[in-house]
Amino acid sequence: MADVFLTHDKARELLIHLSANGVEAFGPVEKDGIHIIEKIHEQSPINFDYFITTNSIKEALFPRYEKILSYKISQEGVEVEDVPLDKSIVIMGGHPCDAASIPLMEKLFGWDYKDKFFLKRRENSVVITLACEEADNDCFCTSLGYSPRGEVGSDILLERVSDNGWKVKTLTDKGKNFAKEYADYFQSSLEADKKYPKLADKDVPVQFDPKKVKKWIDGHFEDSLWEKIASNCWSCAACTYVCPTCHCFDITDDATMWSGIRTKNWDACTLPYFTLHASMHNPREEHFQRYRQRINHKYSIYVNLFEAVSCTGCGRCSRACGARVNILEAVKMIDNAAGGK
Amino acid sequence: MQDNWEPKIIAFVCNWCTYAGADLAGTSRFKYASNVRIIKTPCSGRIDPMFLVHTLEKGADGVMISGCHPNDCHYNEGNFNARRKYMVMRALLTQLGIDMERITISWCSASEGIKFANLVNEVTEKIKKLGPYKDIVQLNKSER
Amino acid sequence: MEQLIQKAKDLLSKKEVDAIIGYCATGKDEAKPALIYQAEDAGELIFNDRCYNNLAVYLTRKDVKKLKKIGIVAKGCDIRAIVNLIIENQIDREKVYIIGMTCNGVVKPGSKYASLKSGKCDVCKVRNPHLADLVIGDKVTEQVPMDKKIKHADLEEFEKKTREEKWQFWVDQLSRCIRCNACRQACPMCYCNRCIVDYNTPQWIDTRSNPKGGMAWNLVRAYHLSGRCIDCSECERVCPVNIPLMLLNRTLQEEVQRSFDFEAGYDLEACPPLTVFKKDDKENFIR
Numbered sequence: 001m002a003d004v005f006l007t008h009d010k011a012r013e014l015l016i017h018l019s020a021n022g023v024e025a026f027g028p029v030e031k032d033g034i035h036i037i038e039k040i041h042e043q044s045p046i047n048f049d050y051f052i053t054t055n056s057i058k059e060a061l062f063p064r065y066e067k068i069l070s071y072k073i074s075q076e077g078v079e080v081e082d083v084p085l086d087k088s089i090v091i092m093g094g095h096p097c098d099a100a101s102i103p104l105m106e107k108l109f110g111w112d113y114k115d116k117f118f119l120k121r122r123e124n125s126v127v128i129t130l131a132c133e134e135a136d137n138d139c140f141c142t143s144l145g146y147s148p149r150g151e152v153g154s155d156i157l158l159e160r161v162s163d164n165g166w167k168v169k170t171l172t173d174k175g176k177n178f179a180k181e182y183a184d185y186f187q188s189s190l191e192a193d194k195k196y197p198k199l200a201d202k203d204v205p206v207q208f209d210p211k212k213v214k215k216w217i218d219g220h221f222e223d224s225l226w227e228k229i230a231s232n233c234w235s236c237a238a239c240t241y242v243c244p245t246c247h248c249f250d251i252t253d254d255a256t257m258w259s260g261i262r263t264k265n266w267d268a269c270t271l272p273y274f275t276l277h278a279s280m281h282n283p284r285e286e287h288f289q290r291y292r293q294r295i296n297h298k299y300s301i302y303v304n305l306f307e308a309v310s311c312t313g314c315g316r317c318s319r320a321c322g323a324r325v326n327i328l329e330a331v332k333m334i335d336n337a338a339g340g341k
Numbered sequence: 342m343q344d345n346w347e348p349k350i351i352a353f354v355c356n357w358c359t360y361a362g363a364d365l366a367g368t369s370r371f372k373y374a375s376n377v378r379i380i381k382t383p384c385s386g387r388i389d390p391m392f393l394v395h396t397l398e399k400g401a402d403g404v405m406i407s408g409c410h411p412n413d414c415h416y417n418e419g420n421f422n423a424r425r426k427y428m429v430m431r432a433l434l435t436q437l438g439i440d441m442e443r444i445t446i447s448w449c450s451a452s453e454g455i456k457f458a459n460l461v462n463e464v465t466e467k468i469k470k471l472g473p474y475k476d477i478v479q480l481n482k483s484e485r
Numbered sequence: 486m487e488q489l490i491q492k493a494k495d496l497l498s499k500k501e502v503d504a505i506i507g508y509c510a511t512g513k514d515e516a517k518p519a520l521i522y523q524a525e526d527a528g529e530l531i532f533n534d535r536c537y538n539n540l541a542v543y544l545t546r547k548d549v550k551k552l553k554k555i556g557i558v559a560k561g562c563d564i565r566a567i568v569n570l571i572i573e574n575q576i577d578r579e580k581v582y583i584i585g586m587t588c589n590g591v592v593k594p595g596s597k598y599a600s601l602k603s604g605k606c607d608v609c610k611v612r613n614p615h616l617a618d619l620v621i622g623d624k625v626t627e628q629v630p631m632d633k634k635i636k637h638a639d640l641e642e643f644e645k646k647t648r649e650e651k652w653q654f655w656v657d658q659l660s661r662c663i664r665c666n667a668c669r670q671a672c673p674m675c676y677c678n679r680c681i682v683d684y685n686t687p688q689w690i691d692t693r694s695n696p697k698g699g700m701a702w703n704l705v706r707a708y709h710l711s712g713r714c715i716d717c718s719e720c721e722r723v724c725p726v727n728i729p730l731m732l733l734n735r736t737l738q739e740e741v742q743r744s745f746d747f748e749a750g751y752d753l754e755a756c757p758p759l760t761v762f763k764k765d766d767k768e769n770f771i772r
């Protein structure tokens with residue numbers, strides 16, 4: 001097949017066109033100096049010149065709050081109204097570390113209980129990923145077997161060839177159909193700039209061995225290293241909420257006597273109240289126990305359940321942490337403690 | 342705005358002065374607008390600014406807060422503490438762009454039935470002119 | 486730095502303190518908070534203009550509260566927080582050993598190190614620590630005098646907006662709030678065992694991170710800090726979605742100063758302004 005290209009301007013037009021036509025389009029917008037992925041509207045300040053977005057694309061498939069049903073109570077009984085989940089979704093603007101999170105989350109949401117909200121959205125979505133042109137000290141995708149130009153989880157991969165355009169690589173049938181349907185927005189040639197691609201796998205060095213890390217974690221639940229790793233953690237949820245693979249939620253009702261809305265909200269194991277029992281006993285009383293849970297779940301428990309580490313190495317948690325807890329440093333400390341080869 | 346729209350106004354009043362004042366207004370048959378729903382609290386010091394926010398969230402078009410005059414508080418100093426709280430709360434709400442025209446704070450003693458009735462009428466008139474307060478209620482509507 | 490490390494070593498080895506809260510280096514030429522328990526680890530301590538974290542926040546963390554005596558490396562702004570914690574009866578003055586650092590200002594707005602919109606250092610009155618057991622560093626000569634009334638330029642600019650513009654501004658900003666609670670956890674004055682946002686009977690604040698929840702949460706957080714916020718700007722710095730929280734905090738700081746003539750964190754003998762009153766407090770807004 002002949003090469004296909006897409007320019008920033010056309011991509012912007014495409015997203016706005018989609019959003020105006022009943023598609024839930026998600027894209028990167030620039031707001032007050034940061035880039036975030038959010039639902040696109042006509043006026044959205046879409047911008048593609050960033051290193052990495054603050055939040056991840058999970059917002060599109062697993063929103064921070066979502067209505068799961070509403071109900072009315074009357075003399076006839078309870079009337080429950082489901083939420084329609086038929087809208088198609090287009091997600092543009094994540095990096096390979098975002099896209100890689102989708103197959104990971106799918107394992108969980110498609111496990112013993114099938115979470116129709118995530119699965120349905122996943123089915124209805126086209127994921128368009130931007131290959132990375134930049135990496136910083138917090139990035140470590142390669143240590144987990146991913147790549148800055150990786151294809152896992154994406155339907156279309158966009159590789160930069162110039163300051164204002166990408167070469168389009170369709171990876172799945174979904175991606176091919178999408179490119180065909182919106183062929184008007186794509187073009188068959190674009191002047192390439194020699195400075196791209198700027199980043200290759202070797203520029204993001206492999207820094208630890210997840211197998212070794214898991215082995216150490218399994219044998220060292222009670223170890224003073226955990227206290228050292230998380231000594232400065234103040235137990236917020238910034239790291240979990242920006243993480244593409246953190247998936248905990250809480251269900252609450254917003255109700256009056258006769259009607260209500262049931263909502264699924266993000267929740268986080270790093271928050272002190274996450275494990276509080278009704279008796280007021282809290283099995284994870286201290287900050288480091290909660291941070292240990294975060295690492296343990298990602299690097300060991302998830303591997304036991306699904307044979308995959310629930311982390312894609314995007315480094316968002318480290319960048320978002322105001323206390324400067326750094327997951328790469330943490331995992332490297334564990335890797336060191338595990339010693340040998 | 343529909344022609345037959347009537348504002349909903351919630352009044353938080355203290356048990357000892359304003360509630361008695363409102364009672365007096367009733368028993369002396371002063372006419373006042375029926376738009377006001379009165380919620381009795383032990384003291385104006387009990388009226389947490391969160392009451393106010395919650396009331397507007399739930400769709401009130403106006404809020405009144407009223408308690409004993411300074412030096413008349415049943416608990417001696419409740420209204421003095423309240424006064425400081427409302428002071429900072431007002432600054433905050435103003436900065437957030439919440440419509441302060443809709444919030445009325447007053448002192449009204451047990452013998453001031455007529456003051457209370459007049460105030461209610463005046464506030465109702467004002468809110469009628471302003472129309473329904475949609476700003477905060479609309480925030481609740483947005484579904485992702 | 487030499488002096489800091491030496492003092493920390495002394496304190497720890499003589500068991501005068503159980504731990505020292507200080508800063509140490511990260512891999513990225515930044516500074517991060519660190520809790521040092523052993524004298525031999527004291528060599529890790531550093532102090533430079535990237536030490537922007539307010540370490541006073543750790544004084545009320547569960548594990549730290551259990552310690553008998555604690556040393557803390559503190560800039561003037563951190564000491565303001567410590568003063569506030571003392572007058573609010575959260576810590577004993579005897580329990581903390583304050584190593585005060587003179588400070589020429591830490592991270593500035595627009596710096597690559599932190600996303601801050603408002604500068605705090607250019608209005609700082611305590612570059613030379615006002616309460617400490619030991620002061621390290623050369624005396625800073627340029628400092629805003631204590632009796633100067635602070636006016637924030639960004640606030641003055643903001644107040645020119647109409648009511649509708651202000652409302653729209655905050656709806657836009659606060660809808661972005663993901664309710665991660667970082668602003669609360671980073672704040673040295675947000676030490677409540679159970680925060681109002683964690684209550685569900687009654688549920689004061691919407692659990693959803695929708696615009697209504699974002700508005701209610703940020704409103705109540707700012708309100709709870711009135712007369713207590715010590716202008717350290719940590720809440721704004723740690724907000725992952727860059728919400729200009731200092732605009733709200735400073736509104737209340739200025740109001741408290743105007744109405745009650747009080748600034749938090751300077752005076753160990755003061756009473757928190759919202760726990761006391763004067764019979765002749767202003768009441769021009771009351772009918």
Ligand code: SF4
Nearest residue numbers: 233234236239321325
């Ligand atoms: S690691 Fe950082 S972001 Fe995560 S809970 Fe701890 S302090 Fe918050």
Ligand code: SF4
Nearest residue numbers: 243311312314315317
């Ligand atoms: S744990 Fe951190 S590095 Fe790993 S996927 Fe989540 S945000 Fe990215």
Ligand code: SF4
Nearest residue numbers: 672714715717718720
């Ligand atoms: S509200 Fe913000 S600026 Fe004020 S004390 Fe807390 S963290 Fe510091």
Ligand code: SF4
Nearest residue numbers: 675677680681706709
């Ligand atoms: S927001 Fe209020 S209730 Fe919550 S921790 Fe801060 S001061 Fe306490």
Ligand code: SF4
Nearest residue numbers: 662663665666668724
């Ligand atoms: S830090 Fe920012 S995003 Fe997080 S809860 Fe506070 S205001 Fe919201």
